[in-house]
Amino acid sequence: MSRSLVAILSTIAVIAVAATGEPADPKLKVGVVHLGSVNDGGYNQAHADGIAVMKKNLPEVEVIQVENVAEGADAERVMENMIRQGARLIFAASFGYLEPALRVAQKYPDVKFVHPGGYKRLPNVTTYWASTPEAFYLMGMAAGKTTKTNKIGYVVALPISFFLANVNAFELGARAVNPKVETRVVFTGTFLDRGKEATAANALLDQGVDVLGVIVDSPITVVQVAEKRNAYAVGFHSLAAQKFAPKGWITGVAFTWGNLYTRFARQVMEGTFKSENILGSLKDDFLTLAPFGPAVPADAVGVVNTRKDEFAAGKAHPFQGPLRDNKGVERVKAGEAFPLTDLAKMDWLVEGVIGQPR
């Protein structure tokens, strides 16, 4: 017999012999689908850290995590494979997974799905998000007090309404303490392209900005560029980014999903899960303002904390009218406020922000 035939047969034999048994059944199996890498110091890491907290709180839960899953056809297959492996709760942890998740959810009505940032639901699908404009407003205040050139730059992935709302709130907060501040926005066109983020950050710094904010999956690149060029940085998504900018860090906002995720898992185990649209804020425990860095002046801290309490008490609102967009059109009348539940409809940038919400 030929050597190649022997090779084939032995390979098959070894594979057959190597099959091992199944592990014991845990109380609940959870599947998590990530768009990027869990070490990105940003969006994906925040989800992964939340899952880790959930695991610590509920040791009887088993977790299957898959990273770098492209949105679209692959996402559906991954979710379905997780369900076939026994998962009964699926975290579809990226905006673009909404429709794949809804399709799979329709096929498996007994499996529960949670989706961050979604705007459509089914009886077994819950959407959740932390409303970040208040936090961005506060960060803007800190930045407004820290900037020396009165120019702020924001590197943003895509002109999604939630992100536009964040930038708007930031500028409004900065203006509240420093009326001369203006913010420039650059969109890289994708959630993760480190080369483009670095180029965008440098282009903004060349324009004279001295504070860089970032809304992409991983803030590390932009924060590093800021630190290298002696600018200030404002982080997002995860607190891990602070160590990349020891001198220039102003503050950041992080998602701390741990307790929320624990609640989800408990609900599924106890059978009390029901579909809802959860919109949290700074008051809840899934949004945290990062500690201020050394560059932030002392009087800023007091101002920020005062406004924070006002938000919590309902006495202030980040989008208090009158507000005009950067083309001069009035968007919010005097005496009114743009409701935080309607952020999906905010497709404009406020006066003072230079950029195109294409």
Next chain:
Amino acid sequence: MSDAFALRYPRAEALARFLGLLAFALAVFAAVLLLFGKNPLRAYVDVFASTLGTAYGWSETIVKMIPLMLTALAVAIPGRIWLINVGGEGQLFIGALAATGAALYLAFLPGWLLPVVMAGAGALGGGLWAAASGFLHARGWVSETISTLLMNYVAVLLVSFVVFGPWKDPEGVNYPQTAEFVPAAILPTLGTTRIHLGLVFALAALVLWALVMRRTRWGLEVRAIGGNAEAARRTGIPIGRYVVVLMFIGGGLAGLAGMAEVSAIQGRLRPSLSPGYGYSGFLIAWMARGHPAGIVAASFGLAVITAGGDILQMTQAIPGSVVNILMAVMLFVVLGRQGARR
């Protein structure tokens, strides 16, 4: 293998050699996994169990094969006269773009007509995109390898442009995607699986191509050009015309793949339409040397491997893109062997 066996059963011997090469590739990949501290046997078991161990797994494998077979044909058909079409990806995107245009602007058409129009648009779009490169080659201005490669980028950027701009979904929080297609625009699927009508396109194209090449006068002329272009030209065959036509057909099939993906799988146009189907198709066509049966087999193999990547992440904590190494090693082994035989 004894020489007598090889002489009497050349096909079996060739197959056995081919499988031996693949086994070698599997062994190399196993060694790579071991080097990084992973268990290759468990990895292989998981991959095969998930892709071929269940009916669902089989159905997903077939779903992945559909665009691969079409893009492979997009390379194999012009390849018959030694044209190198590296532009399958771009042709796929343009096909998807054209089909999306039809879906968005002709949504009022009845349910039996709309998909037909979309398919026609997709094939036309992809075909013209490729034919342009064919034209440039026929005139002797630019090699088709280069022009199809460059046109890939333009096509992808064009899709991004419409999705971020004029065709952006007005309902969808400003996210870069088009509006959802009406139900009439979605290709029907088989039962509860995701296997869609695109499978019929692919199989029909394969069969038609095989028949045309073997049984028609036109196929004879194509083979003549492929055999000896100069001699064919002397007998009066208009080579330039064949160049453009074959590129058009190839591009049309890739465009059809794009239409099928956007209609049956995605339901709307997004920049993340294709994970490189055009390039995978090129590799498949080369592995199979353009033979229809080989294309089906190689598409199957590639589909299994890429689908298996997810499982490896789930059960082995191996990054999913590692299956690219296995794919590459298999290709190296097969391509190395092909070359040496010349």
Next chain:
Amino acid sequence: MAALVRSLLSGAVLSGTPLLYATLAELISERAGVVNLGLEGVMLVGAVSGFIAAFHTGSASVAIVVAALAGGVFNMVFAYLVLARRANQLATGLALMFCGVGLSALMGVRYVGSQITGLPEHDPLVYGAVPLAGLIWWVLRSTRWGLTVRAVGENPVAAFAAGRDPHVLQYQALFVAGLLGGIAGAHLSLGVARTWSEWMTAGRGFIAVALVIFARWHPLRAVGGALLFGGAISLQLSMQARGVPISPFILDMLPYLLSLAVLAVGRGAHRHAAPGSLGRVFQGTP
């Protein structure tokens, strides 16, 4: 106005440097008669190797050397298949790309969020890029080695008849190409982004293949081409930073369309510029 030009230029230089190294790598390879579509994979292997070396040693110079060597060795896989086994260049190149993507992902899996010091403010790779292009131009036109490499690329049979072994020269050229490709990747991970993530080259290796054609296989024109492409990337981001409403995607298309136009219009010149045996590999008589 001056500020804008300065900003654009610095952006073009920063984005264009990895492109230039990659283009020079592909240029040498193609001058020797070999097309490598897998440059993307070589760049990724270089990028991750350099990043890991920088992380563990803290030295940027060590990192660059490691990245270059990694790229060179990785490209030898391609060289072996294409030269010794006479595999199809285009298909093998694409396979090399897939291999590089997977291999770099596997190597880099533990380093995704890691922090390194990276290249210094006065980036030696940026300063060295244009002189390198000049050096390569000089080598290809004035040194024995360079002229022989070009002869092999033009007409391997004639080179063989003149007593040179084409394969040895092609191996050497591909090794050098691998070194440069590795450096290109390293600049991306150590200089531009200072981080690692899967497939971070995002198609720059393919752009380099287009750039070689755009530059009509001339190293000095490659500098202009890399600046142009790098500039296109930074131009649209700069335009945004200034609030100018041009679609970035249309801007990004221009370099490719321009390349095609240049090739189509200059068809005579293009014929003369391309190395004669590109795409075909020499097989000598035993």
